[in-house]
Amino acid sequence: MLEVWGLTVVYRGRVVVDRVNLVVRAGELVGLIGPNAAGKSTLLRAIAGTVPYAGEIVICGRSQRQLSRTELARLVAAVPQTPSLPPLFTVAEVVMLGRTPYLNWLGWERPEDWAAVGRALELTGLEDLVDRPVGQLSGGERQRVVIARALAQEPKVLLLDEPLNNLDVAHQVKIIRLVRRLTREQGLAAVLTGHDLTLVAQAADRVVLLDRGRVVAEGPPARVVNRDIIKRVYGTDVTVWADPATGRPVALVRVGGPKEEAGGDPD
Amino acid sequence: MTAGAFGRKVLTGRRRRALSGLGLMVGLVVAAGLLAVSFGPVRIPVYTVWAIILSRIAPGLVQADWPPTLATIVLDVRLPRVILAGLVGSALAVAGATYQGLFRNPLADPYILGVASGAALGASIAIVALPPALPLPVSPVPLLAFTGAVLAVGAVYLFGRADRRLPTTTLILAGVAVGSFLSALNTYVMILGGNRVVQIIAWLLGGFTGATWAQVTLMLPYLLTGMLVLAALGYRLNVLQLDDDEARQLGVDVDRLRLFLAVGSALITAAAVAVSGIIGFVGLVVPHLVRLVYGPDYRTLLPLSALAGAGSMILADLAARTVLSPVELPVGVVTAFVGGPFFLFLLQQRKREVF
Numbered sequence: 001m002l003e004v005w006g007l008t009v010v011y012r013g014r015v016v017v018d019r020v021n022l023v024v025r026a027g028e029l030v031g032l033i034g035p036n037a038a039g040k041s042t043l044l045r046a047i048a049g050t051v052p053y054a055g056e057i058v059i060c061g062r063s064q065r066q067l068s069r070t071e072l073a074r075l076v077a078a079v080p081q082t083p084s085l086p087p088l089f090t091v092a093e094v095v096m097l098g099r100t101p102y103l104n105w106l107g108w109e110r111p112e113d114w115a116a117v118g119r120a121l122e123l124t125g126l127e128d129l130v131d132r133p134v135g136q137l138s139g140g141e142r143q144r145v146v147i148a149r150a151l152a153q154e155p156k157v158l159l160l161d162e163p164l165n166n167l168d169v170a171h172q173v174k175i176i177r178l179v180r181r182l183t184r185e186q187g188l189a190a191v192l193t194g195h196d197l198t199l200v201a202q203a204a205d206r207v208v209l210l211d212r213g214r215v216v217a218e219g220p221p222a223r224v225v226n227r228d229i230i231k232r233v234y235g236t237d238v239t240v241w242a243d244p245a246t247g248r249p250v251a252l253v254r255v256g257g258p259k260e261e262a263g264g265d266p267d
Numbered sequence: 268m269t270a271g272a273f274g275r276k277v278l279t280g281r282r283r284r285a286l287s288g289l290g291l292m293v294g295l296v297v298a299a300g301l302l303a304v305s306f307g308p309v310r311i312p313v314y315t316v317w318a319i320i321l322s323r324i325a326p327g328l329v330q331a332d333w334p335p336t337l338a339t340i341v342l343d344v345r346l347p348r349v350i351l352a353g354l355v356g357s358a359l360a361v362a363g364a365t366y367q368g369l370f371r372n373p374l375a376d377p378y379i380l381g382v383a384s385g386a387a388l389g390a391s392i393a394i395v396a397l398p399p400a401l402p403l404p405v406s407p408v409p410l411l412a413f414t415g416a417v418l419a420v421g422a423v424y425l426f427g428r429a430d431r432r433l434p435t436t437t438l439i440l441a442g443v444a445v446g447s448f449l450s451a452l453n454t455y456v457m458i459l460g461g462n463r464v465v466q467i468i469a470w471l472l473g474g475f476t477g478a479t480w481a482q483v484t485l486m487l488p489y490l491l492t493g494m495l496v497l498a499a500l501g502y503r504l505n506v507l508q509l510d511d512d513e514a515r516q517l518g519v520d521v522d523r524l525r526l527f528l529a530v531g532s533a534l535i536t537a538a539a540v541a542v543s544g545i546i547g548f549v550g551l552v553v554p555h556l557v558r559l560v561y562g563p564d565y566r567t568l569l570p571l572s573a574l575a576g577a578g579s580m581i582l583a584d585l586a587a588r589t590v591l592s593p594v595e596l597p598v599g600v601v602t603a604f605v606g607g608p609f610f611l612f613l614l615q616q617r618k619r620e621v622f
Contacts (some may be wrong), residue, residue: 049513073518086371087506088563088622090281091506107502107566114309131280153517204314 001048002157002189007055009042009213016042017053018213023190026156028181031204031221032193035234038210039079040193047191048078060156069114077150081161083142087135091145093121093133120151122184128164140243142172147178149253151186158183160188165201176203197238197251201225209233223250274465285567288537288560292574299578300353303585304345308592309337314467316341348478349581351486351542352598355475356580357573358490362532363550364557364572367495368504368565369528370435373622375552377536380442380529384449385419386412386540388546391467408470409485409541416537421446424529433525434511471546472597475584478507486538494536494573500528508563548602549576549583552610554595559613579606 002024032040036126037059048051049064049072057064059075067075072231077098085094092214098120099113108153124144129137134145143163146149150158164172180203183190194200201207201221209217209224217224227240230251239252304316318329319341331338362377370379378384389411397407413448414538427441428432503524511521536550557571580598585607587598 032579048512048516050515068518069520070518071513073516076514076516076518080510080513084508084510084513086563088558089508090562092562093281097506097517099511103502105499105502107505202511 001060002191003056003058004043004047004058005044005058007046007057007265009039009046009053009055011042011051017046018133019055020210020213020215022191022208022215024157024191026187026189027184029183029190029199029203029205031207032191032210033195033197033200033207033224034210034252036089037212039163039213040210043210044078044191044193047157048072049074049160053162055247061109064120070101073153075155076157076159077144077153077155077164079143079150079158079160081165085134085145087141088133090133091137091148092117092121092130094145096150096153098149100155112223116152116154120148123151124148124178140168140174143167143175144178145148147182151182151207156187156189158188160190160192162193162195164194164196171221172199179203197230198249201249201251202243202246222247222249225251272605273570277363281562282567284563285561285571287566288571288573292571292578296353296578296581299581299585300349303349303352303581304344305307306340306589307340309340309347309445311337311341314523316530320346322381323613343480347480347483348584349516351478351483352475352584353577354414354483354486354490354595355539355546355584356553356576356578358486358535358576359546359550359580360498360553360557360572361494361569362536362539362574364554364565364568365504367554367622368507368513369532370407370441372435373555376547377539378446378545378547379417379451380423380533381440381446381535381541382416382533382547384446384539386416386497387471387545388419388449388453388456389415389468390544391456392462393509394466395456396464396468405451409482413489413537415449415540416540417533420529420533420537424526431522433522433529435525438525442572472599473546474587474595474598475593476588478542483540486542489534489538493531493533493538495529496527497535497569499562500524500531504528504565504569505563509563519592522619546599546602547603548599548606549580552606553579555610563622577611 004022007017007120008015020043028058032043034040042051045051047057052147064072077128077218095117096109096113099109103109112204121130123130124147125219126148129141134142136192137145163175167175178198179192182188192200192203204221206219207224208215209220209229216233222242226249227238230236230238236253241250241252243250275438286373301313301316302361302532305311306311312616315333315337319333319338322329322331325344359377361485363375366375366377366379367373393408393411423438423441423445427438429437451550457467460467503519506517506519507521507524514521553576554568554572557575561567561571583601
């Protein structure tokens with residue numbers, strides 16, 4: 001369970017996140033959208049404890065400021081936008097790094113750590129790749145390794161910063177399904193950011209739209225991903241349909257007008 | 268297989284290999300040491316070497332059937348030299364491995380933070396400014412070299428700090444800048460030095476000529492302290508292979524960790540350089556060799572590098588003093604001459620990522 005109250009982050013004299021309130025319940029997946037530099041990543045980094053902030057972040061009923069680094073790492077796991085995977089380490093070794101907040105200084109693993117790593121590998125379907133150096137993996141596999149490492153932390157809050165970037169459609173769907181299942185089954189409070197409005201709207205239980213550091217819309221996907229709101233915030237015209245199967249919004253972006261496409265004169 | 272079994276199987280497979288490598292390397296280092304003590308102007312059979320050492324450790328265990336001069340050669344001339352070479356080799360290899368991990372850069376070597384130039388300046392000042400025969404128990408050269416190295420790293424740390432953090436790029440750049448500055452000063456001192464410049468150059472080339480037990484005892488406390496610190500940080504060094512924010516997010520205090528790593532490896536490098544001068548290549552190549560064979564886990568990489576560094580330096584020094592005997596080659600020539608092609612050969616063998 002994650003609560004954010006009046007969160008403000010100032011970076012180099014610029015207000016990047018501006019008095020944001022956000023509550024994510026256990027088992028809920030919140031999609032965070034917004035234009036470039038809206039403050040999405042910074043908001044996640046503040047929750048993960050890697051940037052200083054004003055305001056209050058409450059994780060499982062405890063103020064984040066009162067948590068030690070290790071305690072925080074046991075509650076919050078982050079999947080960064082561009083994860084660094086040391087290429088020679090095997091999948092099992094990288095996922096085991098997620099156990100760091102539970103290990104002593106020398107890092108000798110106990111049976112429960114092996115068990116946690118085993119569960120994380122199983123949930124992400126990486127059992128067959130355990131001994132492969134991560135440098136040899138494909139983009140989708142690498143993304144799953146990072147998610148597995150986050151799961152090995154056995155967190156209560158899972159933050160995913162643009163986890164769908166650089167993946168093909170099949171892998172995007174796989175990752176979304178995985179994250180949705182994990183959120184539900186593990187009772188995580190999950191936040192996912194993304195630029196593809198349709199994908200985020202498909203994935204999330206609730207969508208939060210940030211603009212210049214502020215929350216400008218919040219609610220069920222169909223309420224937030226709506227033509228007027230998107231036009232106002234992004235300055236771009238989109239057509240939004242409701243997916244007949246799910247009722248979730250599908251945002252269509254047109255680059256050229258109909259005449260252009262037909263090869264006619266734009267005038 | 269149970270939930271944890273696959274991970275355990277794989278991790279322990281690699282780790283078991285590394286542990287057996289540890290045993291293998293202890294054997295190799297001992298063998299290299301005995302061989303190195305055995306060879307020289309006077310050839311002493313290995314079993315005699317063994318017996319002489321044993322009789323010193325446990326008197327009365329073996330019958331002394333060798334001339335006393337042999338015991339002197341073994342115990343007072345060759346053994347301190349071999350042990351010093353081994354200690355320096357292990358220090359350089361461990362420092363190299365640590366810096367490579369600390370900076371996440373395969374090109375890092377023990378001298379990256381200005382240790383070499385600081386030590387060189389200290390040694391040059393000692394050679395030029397002080398009279399050659401001082402009534403001191405130990406030569407002032409290693410003491411000033413050590414001081415120079417420590418001061419250089421201290422300066423690099425102070426200048427490399429940015430905004431209470433210790434980012435790798437500023438640290439490396441500060442190292443380069445301080446190093447160049449001190450090298451320039453060193454050149455100036457060498458010009459002032461007149462005919463003592465020969466001594467300075469001999470020191471700069473590095474080596475173990477005339478090694479004594481006093482040098483061993485001089486470096487040992489610093490070496491052990493630094494090694495213990497680094498040995499305890501192997502796992503944290505693994506975590507540091509992720510980027511800074513990821514490591515922080517896993518509960519690691521990145522900046523403090525980096526400070527401890529830098530201080531530990533600077534200490535052992537300074538101790539090594541103080542007694543042996545600047546010997547290149549071992550600190551760069553040995554960790555890569557170990558990584559190629561035994562994988563990147565720093566918990567095993569550091570001790571394996573220590574042993575491999577010791578063994579290779581002992582053998583390099585053996586070659587340096589026997590190949591063109593009675594002329595001694597600088598040991599750095601041997602390490603580069605043999606280590607370079609060997610490393611290239613290994614790179615060719617494995618056309619995959621090495622770091």
